Amino acid sequence: xxxxxxxxxxxxxxxxxxxxxxxxxxxxxxxxxxxxxxxxxxxxxxxxxxxxxxxxxxxxxxxxxxxxxxxxxxxxxxxxxxxxxxxxxxxxxxxxxxxxxxxxxxxxxxxxxxxxxxxxxxxxxxxxxxxxxxxxxxxxxxxxxxxxxxxxxxxxxxxxxxxxxxxxxxxxxxxxxxxxxxxxxxxxxxxxxxxxxxxxxxxxxxxxxxxxxxxxxxxxxxxxxxxxxxxxxxxxxxxxxxxxxxxxxxxxxxxxxxxxxxxxxxxxxxxxxxxxxxxxxxxxxxxxxxxxxxxxxxxxxxxxxxxxxxxxxxxxxxxxxxxxxxxxxxxxxxxxxxxxxxxxxxxxxxxxxxxxxxxxxxxxxxxxxxxxxxxxxxxxxxxxxxxxxxxxxxxxxxxxxxxxxxxxxxxxxxxxxxxxxxxxxxxxxxxxxxxxxxxxxxxxxxxxxxxxxxxxxxxxxxxxxxxxxxxxxxxxxxxxxxxxxxxxxxxxxxxxxxxxxxxxxxxxxxxxxxxxxxxxxxxxxxxxxxxxxxxxxxxxxxxxxxxxxxxxxxxxxxxxxxxxxxxxxxxxxxxxxxxxxxxxxxxxxxxxxxxxxxxxxxxxxxxxx
Amino acid sequence: xxxxxxxxxxxxxxxxxxxxxxxxxxxxxxxxxxxxxxxxxxxxxxxxxxxxxxxxxxxxxxxxxxxxxxxxxxxxxxxxxxxxxxxxxxxxxxxxxxxxxxxxxxxxxxxxxxxxxxxxxxxxxxxxxxxxxxxxxxxxxxxxxxxxxxxxxxxxxxxxxxxxxxxxxxxxxxxxxxxxxxxxxxxxxxxxxxxxxxxxxxxxxxxxxxxxxxxxxxxxxxxxxxxxxxxxxxxxxxxxxxxxxxxxxxxxxxxxxxxxxxxxxxxxxxxxxxxx
Numbered sequence: 001x002x003x004x005x006x007x008x009x010x011x012x013x014x015x016x017x018x019x020x021x022x023x024x025x026x027x028x029x030x031x032x033x034x035x036x037x038x039x040x041x042x043x044x045x046x047x048x049x050x051x052x053x054x055x056x057x058x059x060x061x062x063x064x065x066x067x068x069x070x071x072x073x074x075x076x077x078x079x080x081x082x083x084x085x086x087x088x089x090x091x092x093x094x095x096x097x098x099x100x101x102x103x104x105x106x107x108x109x110x111x112x113x114x115x116x117x118x119x120x121x122x123x124x125x126x127x128x129x130x131x132x133x134x135x136x137x138x139x140x141x142x143x144x145x146x147x148x149x150x151x152x153x154x155x156x157x158x159x160x161x162x163x164x165x166x167x168x169x170x171x172x173x174x175x176x177x178x179x180x181x182x183x184x185x186x187x188x189x190x191x192x193x194x195x196x197x198x199x200x201x202x203x204x205x206x207x208x209x210x211x212x213x214x215x216x217x218x219x220x221x222x223x224x225x226x227x228x229x230x231x232x233x234x235x236x237x238x239x240x241x242x243x244x245x246x247x248x249x250x251x252x253x254x255x256x257x258x259x260x261x262x263x264x265x266x267x268x269x270x271x272x273x274x275x276x277x278x279x280x281x282x283x284x285x286x287x288x289x290x291x292x293x294x295x296x297x298x299x300x301x302x303x304x305x306x307x308x309x310x311x312x313x314x315x316x317x318x319x320x321x322x323x324x325x326x327x328x329x330x331x332x333x334x335x336x337x338x339x340x341x342x343x344x345x346x347x348x349x350x351x352x353x354x355x356x357x358x359x360x361x362x363x364x365x366x367x368x369x370x371x372x373x374x375x376x377x378x379x380x381x382x383x384x385x386x387x388x389x390x391x392x393x394x395x396x397x398x399x400x401x402x403x404x405x406x407x408x409x410x411x412x413x414x415x416x417x418x419x420x421x422x423x424x425x426x427x428x429x430x431x432x433x434x435x436x437x438x439x440x441x442x443x444x445x446x447x448x449x450x451x452x453x454x455x456x457x458x459x460x461x462x463x464x465x466x467x468x469x470x471x472x473x474x475x476x477x478x479x480x481x482x483x484x485x486x487x488x489x490x491x492x493x494x495x496x497x498x499x500x501x502x503x504x505x506x507x508x509x510x511x512x513x514x515x516x517x518x519x520x521x522x523x524x525x526x527x528x529x530x531x532x533x534x535x536x537x538x539x540x541x542x543x544x545x546x547x548x549x550x551x552x553x554x555x556x557x558x559x560x561x562x563x564x565x566x567x568x569x570x571x572x573x574x575x576x577x578x579x580x581x582x583x584x585x586x587x588x589x590x591x592x593x594x595x596x597x598x599x600x601x602x603x604x605x606x607x608x609x
Numbered sequence: 610x611x612x613x614x615x616x617x618x619x620x621x622x623x624x625x626x627x628x629x630x631x632x633x634x635x636x637x638x639x640x641x642x643x644x645x646x647x648x649x650x651x652x653x654x655x656x657x658x659x660x661x662x663x664x665x666x667x668x669x670x671x672x673x674x675x676x677x678x679x680x681x682x683x684x685x686x687x688x689x690x691x692x693x694x695x696x697x698x699x700x701x702x703x704x705x706x707x708x709x710x711x712x713x714x715x716x717x718x719x720x721x722x723x724x725x726x727x728x729x730x731x732x733x734x735x736x737x738x739x740x741x742x743x744x745x746x747x748x749x750x751x752x753x754x755x756x757x758x759x760x761x762x763x764x765x766x767x768x769x770x771x772x773x774x775x776x777x778x779x780x781x782x783x784x785x786x787x788x789x790x791x792x793x794x795x796x797x798x799x800x801x802x803x804x805x806x807x808x809x810x811x812x813x814x815x816x817x818x819x820x821x822x823x824x825x826x827x828x829x830x831x832x833x834x835x836x837x838x839x840x841x842x843x844x845x846x847x848x849x850x851x852x853x854x855x856x857x858x859x860x861x862x863x864x865x866x867x868x869x870x871x872x873x874x875x876x877x878x879x880x881x882x883x884x885x
């Protein structure tokens with residue numbers, strides 16, 4: 001490794017663009033692979049811990065589905081071992097069901113999707129795609145990862161404290177969360193939830209500051225903002241959202257923590273008494289927390305989808321062998337989503353008791369945010385139009401992202417319409433919607449991104465047939481699991497209830513059959529992920545060695561070795577044109593890397609529209 | 610040809626998605642919750658408006674869904690990369706970066722549709738939720754949610770709430786058909802949500818606030834009241850009964866019976882059924 005550095009730095013230095021500024025990789029294994037400040041190692045750390053928590057979050061969902069399909073029927077083996085006892089006839093206690101969905105949501109959002117997309121791919125890709133040697137603040141980057149392990153310990157340990165894990169949903173509305181005797185999970189578990197999410201939030205915030213600085217300051221010569229790949233745009237705008245919205249969540253979490261442990265009354269109304277506990281002085285407002293929470297957590301929805309949109313744009317352009325349709329509208333659409341994303345949080349609170357006139361305003365802004373999302377879908381379809389579509393596993397997952405995001409986006413219009421939301425709010429219609437965005441969207445983007453960048457990250461190709469089988473099964477079982485949730489939801493099936501058969505309207509054979517069908521599908525969906533794990537680990541060890549640019553893509557990360565050396569680029573690349581110049585007429589090959597000067601025979605169209 | 614098969618997978622999922630919503634109106638177990646006597650008819654006036662809105666949005670989004678999926682499947686079928694015997698692509702990809710006129714069209718058309726949906730429903734939202742538009746009637750009851758029940762306080766013979774003759778019942782809401790009915794919604798502990806699925810009505814009950822909520826029904830019978838906001842371990846069982854009486858007289862009879870029940874001597878209750 002050191003010898004390579006010496007050769008490259010002894011090479012003639014033409015532009016003085018930092019070629020002579022390569023630091024050697026640390027020799028100590030601990031500071032190289034564990035406490036590393038290398039953005040690539042940190043990216044892999046975020047990716048691995050995210051995938052581990054994906055398994056945990058998925059298993060929690062399986063237990064949830066069991067209870068919904070066969071309420072109170074003991075689950076073989078696990079009921080005995082983990083959550084029940086003979087005095088209950090091995091039934092699942094209702095509070096344990098609440099722990100399951102609370103932890104499923106929290107883990108999937110704060111420990112899987114956000115860390116994988118932003119921490120994992122954000123870290124790995126940003127410096128490589130803009131032509132930098134590392135992040136602007138490598139040590140801050142390391143700190144940002146090392147805020148995650150305490151968060152993971154807190155969230156896992158909450159299962160073991162007296163009263164068990166939190167039970168207030170991933171939204172954690174007070175007063176349920178601040179009155180310690182309101183429900184068993186609020187006794188102690190909620191405090192650990194708050195600490196865990198605080199740590200995860202600090203991790204994201206530090207990352208966001210780093211990404212913004214890196215993208216603004218460390219772009220390679222010639223890499224103008226309008227020559228950046230969409231992935232970098234997605235991550236850049238996401239970082240803006242994180243940097244400006246997270247402080248609000250952080251303060252809300254600190255206030256809730258103080259309400260729990262220090263006797264403050266930010267969120268407790270005057271004289272509040274829960275579960276016969278003595279009344280508190282109060283004077284605070286429960287709805288205030290909802291405003292603060294959703295001021296972050298609605299932008300967080302875009303934090304979980306914008307990076308995916310960027311990656312999918314890159315993957316679709318690469319495998320359509322065509323320039324991205326409407327690059328500038330795509331960039332403006334991401335900006336529009338982010339801007340509007342800050343003024344739509346109230347649509348989560350239409351029925352909360354907030355002034356209904358304010359609700360009417362939020363309805364208008366929410367409807368408008370559907371617009372940039374629609375523009376993006378049309379542009380992806382335009383990108384595929386007339387292309388030479390290569391259905392690699394990455395491309396299949398990316399196309400599935402588009403197809404599923406359409407469903408998730410369109411179902412959002414129902415709840416943006418506040419009168420319709422009055423009926424479907426807090427029902428399975430919402431659960432269907434959010435899973436179409438977060439699984440159909442974010443998770444398919446993650447599958448696509450792993451398959452696409454695996455050769456760059458680990459230097460080996462993933463197995464294509466196995467990847468396609470995983471995609472096929474996941475796509476089918478995902479739809480079987482979540483699509484019918486729209487139907488039971490509009491029929492009035494509430495979310496977060498342990499037993500639907502309490503209600504007469506949900507006690508019929510139609511709803512029961514759908515619930516059982518969704519559960520079988522969910523188990524199949526879970527089982528299909530074993531293929532992904534097999535492919536991941538098998539390819540890690542035995543996959544064929546990857547070339548530097550296996551997909552014949554244009555962006556800068558493909559212009560260095562797979563995996564990249566410690567210093568990313570022997571010489572900082574010079575960027576000559578836009579990232580999506582595929583199938584340029586007059587060229588022998590159908591791609592034109594950003595670093596390659598345009599041959600005299602060819603002419604590029606301006607990226608105008 | 611094999612590579613083209615992926616387009617059939619996307620087509621299959623899209624077709625089944627549309628089929629589920631085409632089947633739903635024909636099954637009372639799938640469609641919006643309604644009484645069995647009239648599966649297509651919501652019992653409340655706001656419910657009928659909301660159902661209409663729901664169907665309008667379902668049609669618009671359904672058409673957009675079909676349009677985008679047809680385009681996607683067609684592209685996946687037509688533009689798939691096919692190789693000749695030498696392994697060379699049979700067809701080169703087109704080279705273009707976009708089209709400004711198309712961008713303007715597919716920005717303006719959805720914008721008009723979205724603004725239409727928004728304006729179309731403002732009236733319904735205002736009529737349902739604005740306190741200034743509430744029916745000018747005295748409240749039927751004060752409903753206080755607590756873990757995990759609904760405490761219903763009816764005014765009793767003097768017509769005033771919080772007087773000694775109030776009738777207090779648990780999980781039992783009664784009112785009269787074809788009369789706009791107003792309640793005052795409160796919570797005494799955590800946040801709950803007052804949800805009448807057959808009426809399409811939902812309103813959170815927030816500790817510290819008293820929120821007026823109104824509804825009506827054109828059908829007499831029994832319905833359900835659910836708690837829609839997670840309120841603790843027993844959230845799932847926080848169910849109430851709703852009874853809509855055919856006539857005012859029937860409701861008055863029921864009220865006086867319940868008040869009689871409430872005023873019965875405790876000693877009487879204890880010796881009920883025994884010979885004196």
